[in-house]
Amino acid sequence: MPTVPPLDIDATVVDICRQHANAPADLIEILHDLQEQIGHVPQSALPTIATALNLSRAEVHGVVSFYHDFREKPAGAVTVKICRAEACQSMGALPLIERICARHGVQLGGTSADGRITVEAVYCLGNCALSPAALVNDKPVGRINDERLNAAIRGAMS
Ligand code: FES
Incomplete structure (x- = not known):
């Protein structure tokens, strides 16, 4: 090889x-x-x-x-960016971020020990009408909840 x-x-x-x-x-x-x-x-x-x-x-x-866009270390295989600006906060983004971080054993802004996932907060993705909103490997996902976000993450990992 x-x-x-x-x-x-x-x-x-x-x-x-x-x-x-x-x-x-x-x-x-x-x-x-x-x-x-x-x-x-x-x-x-x-x-x-x-x-x-x-x-x-x-x-x-x-x-x-x-600039928070710049990463000092390589991102995980899947990068999840969750909006925590006002519209998304009002629709439950913050507890959702906490749950997704806990589920994957990752600190916000960091990468899981196995390198599979990075979770970051962002401020308005221009998708407020579908808040709370996220990007999973740069693909927009709107009206996220645990189920929808985990499905998008699983899809990106497969
Ligand atoms: S406030 Fe979250 S997408 Fe605009």
Whole structure:
């Protein structure tokens, strides 16, 4: 069986920064590109980004930590994003989030020990009419309850 060579994160970062002409103004796009390519934005990549863009590490770290979209570690096989903004809260999103986290043994914003599921909170998916709303592997699921959400998760895992 052929082996897959390990991903050279530094080379990937340098390549992405070059695609953006090492422009500091493109920092957020660069971070998004990195997360899209390798699934997360590891701390180890930040010094390379800072050097390429001629920014301080603190500036890069500040942006990464400000935006909740960026993950420091790879997500699980299934990513569940549950809206906790006002309309969804009023329809029971918060206890639903607690139950789904307990069911899968995961902290909100984290990934289960077996790597099967990541549960994250988001703020309005633009699907308020079908609140409470979620995304399961980026697929919208509206009017979620335990049953509907667990069915969507099972579907994404199979
Ligand atoms: S408030 Fe939840 S989708 Fe808008």
